[in-house]
Amino acid sequence: MASGTPSYLIVEPCPVIKGEIEVPGDKSISHRAIMLASLARGKSKIRHFLPSEDCLCTLKAFEAMGVRVEKEGKTTLFVEGKSGILDPPFEALDCGNSGTMMRLMAGILSAQPFYSRLVGDRSLSRRPMHRIIEPLRLMEAKIRAEGEGNTPPLFIEPSSLKGIEYKLPIPSAQVKSCILFAGLFASGITRVIESVPSRDHTERLFEQFGVRTLRENGHIVLHGGMKLESADIVVPGDFSSAAFWIGAAAALPNSELRVRSVGLNPTRTGLIKILLRMGAQIEEFVESDMKGEPIGSLWIRGNKLKGTVIEGDEIVGVIDELPILAVVGALAEGVTEIRNAQELRVKETDRIKAIVTNLRAFGVEVEELVDGMRIQGRDFVQPARVESxxxxxxxxxxxILALRASRASRIDDVDCISTSYPGFEQDLNALTHSFSKDWIEEPNKKIRGFIERLTGADKLEPVKKKEIPYPVITIDGTTASGKSTVAQEIAKALGFTYFNTGALYRAVTWRILSLGYDVHDEEKVVEACSRLKLRCAIQKIDSFYKATVILDERVPDEKTDLRSAEVNAAVSIVASYARIREWLLPFQRELAYQTPLVVEGRDMGSVVFPESPYKFFLDAQLEEREKRREKQGEKDDVEKRDRLDQSRSSAPLLCPADAVRLDTTKLSIEKVVDKILDVLWKKGLPITKSKA
Ligand SMILES: O=C(O)C1=C[C@@H](OP(=O)(O)O)[C@@H](O)[C@H](O)C1
Ligand SMILES: C=C(OP(=O)(O)O)C(=O)O
Incomplete structure (x- = not known):
């Protein structure tokens, strides 16, 4: 991901995430720990430091100002502090992509006895700096923004600072911390007043470095001139990085996740409160208060969540979690609304615009608001290629949203992930890998066990129906009613996998015949089936996905094997055996745990996927159907086969009561496909209107 060009991430769908995770160190705390350790007297130790690009920029800047840093591995640092006075840097200090670094550094550098310049990348060079320039100037700092509209670079001249009382016009931990850092070196008292509490890592770390602040009713009071003493800091896991997994596990039903050693500072965990309100199952265990920062673990179990409104004072506590909350909202039932979040427009990008653009690409209906968005949730999304x-x-x-798509999606320009979460891709793979993608052998094993119990047994064990994570569109119907062509077209239009379950019965019949069995001998047929090695593979032909049956490691030929006159004559007999149908039932259902499906057959809506809300039944007048078969050059007794299928005792061919019935006698394939897509669109499947 992070190396080589172009940088992109291909995300395969995965309906659940399972496992345990420990995320890298907290970005906000890592920045501050370096800053304070560099300004302190003596040698500080920082453990579980976040070696991300943002924090490495901070580290490099202090090294450029004479701070000596020793590293033990990538995440343990020993920092020799300079007792408040840094060396003048030879060149501009590069803050890269980091707003936190630039704003906090501005507070520190305003009090240093040298000229300095802070520069940033393209994104940072567009971010507003007036918010820190104003209070710093009130403290008599000499600071100016060189960019248009008070944007970076920042140029700072030496000056003597004095304490101020400042009420934050916007809730911002960066502005608060900038003033507090400057306040350390200012004369007199500095008082910052916040109406909504923002993250308080600076205040907590000040204490750890021996500087006391008074905190009461939203007032933070600091006496200038206090000395920082070296400290031993353990940086907790970054809650904002863990938020991606927490959101994913909460929103993907049947997921189970444990997040270990993560920071649980209450000014950062607003996400948990919101997810609980949406119906999530989350348990929080605070395990230790690492001298100031609570740390612990979380257990999350996946559920279908409900939409919610996120607004007002709640925003500051989830400011960095709003992108993942929008994604969770997109997968929740009903509407999720984010308001009062205009701050998102001045983050690394205009996050409101970016989220809205990308949600739409994934087929999610979303309305952009000046200060947020309104998202219409859905069960799953269409695959997409989006930008970061x-x-x-x-x-x-x-x-994370791509996990819930029907096919692989692509996220372009993902190098930026390393600004806060190096290792994200590996963690994504680890958490999604535990959900076995190698399903081919799995169902086969289950099926073998199942048939072993079946043969000779007089009682059939009911198949446990666990909830299917993907949509399944069922198309049942009479012989030659147009099922196959229509189902394939629907699968193509939606990017779903096409599965002809009739072909499964045909494949078994073909194999039984080629092994020389008499299909009328039910006991022998069932017994022979118990020895068959049956599996399924998904084939991709251009952009069409098709489930192909493999029997005894042979892929039967569609025309010569599966549609031969012998198989045509015998398939309805084999398919009438209850035990064969029972045997093949879990096999068919298993596929729906792997991929969204368009399934075609005779008992799809009635027996195999009775819970599907997307059922169709095709029929046509007998003469028309006979004509169609003849045209295909096949010898097939259509009427007799229908009679057999309709009269068998196990899973007879019938139109489920909740299916949409279509008579295709006078309809072209295109018309039938259009009608079905139209119904699916109205039922809420994300079909682009041009397809519907
Ligand atoms: O102080 C901090 O470490 C941060 C504060 C927040 O920014 P604002 O203070 O601009 O809201 C947050 O978005 C950022 O990721 C980190
Ligand atoms: C906004 C963020 O960081 P910063 O402001 O430090 O660039 C963030 O990490 O989401």
Whole structure:
């Protein structure tokens, strides 16, 4: 991901995430720990430091100002502090992509006895700096923005600062921390007043470095001139990085996830409260208060969530989690609304625009608001190719949404992920890998066990119906009613996998015949089936996905094997045996745990997928159907086969009561396909209107 060009991430769908995770260190705390350790007296130790690009920029800047840093591996640092006075840097300090770094550094550098310049990348160079320039100037700092409209670079001249009382016009931990850092070196008292509490890592770390602040009713009071003493800091796992997994596990039904050693500072965990309100199952265990920062673990179990409104004072506590919350909202039932989040427009990118653009690409209906968005949730999304807009949180949030698509999606320009979460891709693979993609052998094993119990047994064990994570469109119907062609077209239009379950019965019949059995001898047929090695593979032909049956490691030929006159004559007999149908039932259902399906057959809507809300039944007048078969050059007694299928005792051919019935006698294939897509669209499947 992070190396080589072009940088993109292909995300395969995965209906659940399972496992345990420990995320890298907290970005906000890592920045601050370096800053304070560099300014302190003596040698500090920082463990579980986040070696991400943003934090490495901070580290490099202090090294450029004479701070000596020793590393033990990538995440343990020993920092020799300079007792408050840094060396002048030879060149501009590069803040890369990091707003936090630039704003906090501005507070520190305003009090240093040298000139300095702070520069950033393209994204940072567009971000507003007036918010820190104004209070710093009130403190008598000499700072100016060189970019248009108070944007970076920032140029700072030496000056003596004085304490101020400042009420934050917007809730922002960066602005608050900038003032507090400057306040350390200012004369007198600095008082910052916040009406909504923002993250308080600076205040907590000040304590760890021996500087006390008074905190009461939203007032943070600091006496200038206090000295920082070295400290031993353990950085907790970054809650904002864990948020991607927490959101994914909460929103993907049947997921189970444990997040270990993560920061649980209440000013950061607003996401948990919102997810609980949406119906999530999350348990929080605070295990230790690492001298100031609570740390612990979370257990999350997946559920179908309900939409919610996220607004007002709640926003500041989830400011970095709003991209993943939007994704969770897109998978929840009903509408999720985000309001009062205009701050998102001045993050690494305009996150409101980026989220709206990308949700739409995934087929989600969303309305852009000046200060947020209104999202119409859905069960799953269509695969998409989207951009990160150079924003790490956008890239990661949409990698999570892609898990719920029917096919692989592509997220472009994902190098930015390394600004906050190096190792994201590996973690994604680990958490989704535990959901076995190698399903081919699995169902076969289950089926073998099943048939072993079946043969000779007089009682059939009912198949346990666990919830299917993907949509299944069932198309049943009489012989030659147009099922195959229509089902294939629907699968193509939606990007779903086409599965002709009739072909499964045909394949078994073909194999039984080629092994020399008499299909009328039910006991022998069942017994022979118990020895068959049956599996299924999904074939991709251009953009069409098709489930192909493989029997005893042979792929039967569609025309010569499966549609031969012998198989045509015998298939309805084999298919009438209850035990054969029972045997093949879990095999068919298993596929729906792997991929969205368009299934074609005779008992799809009635027996195999009775819970599907997308059922269709095709029929046509007998003469028309006979003509169609003849045209295909096949010898097939259509009437007799229908009679056999309709009269068998096990899973007879019938039109389920809740299916949409279509008489195709006078309809072209296109018309039938259009009608079905139209129904599916109205039922809420994400079909682009041009297809519907
Ligand atoms: O202080 C911090 O470490 C941060 C504060 C927040 O920004 P604002 O203070 O601009 O809201 C947050 O979005 C950012 O990722 C980190
Ligand atoms: C906004 C973020 O960071 P920063 O402001 O430090 O660039 C973020 O990490 O989401």
């Amino acid at each position: 807009f150079g924003d790490h949180r956008i890239a990661m949030a949409f990698a």
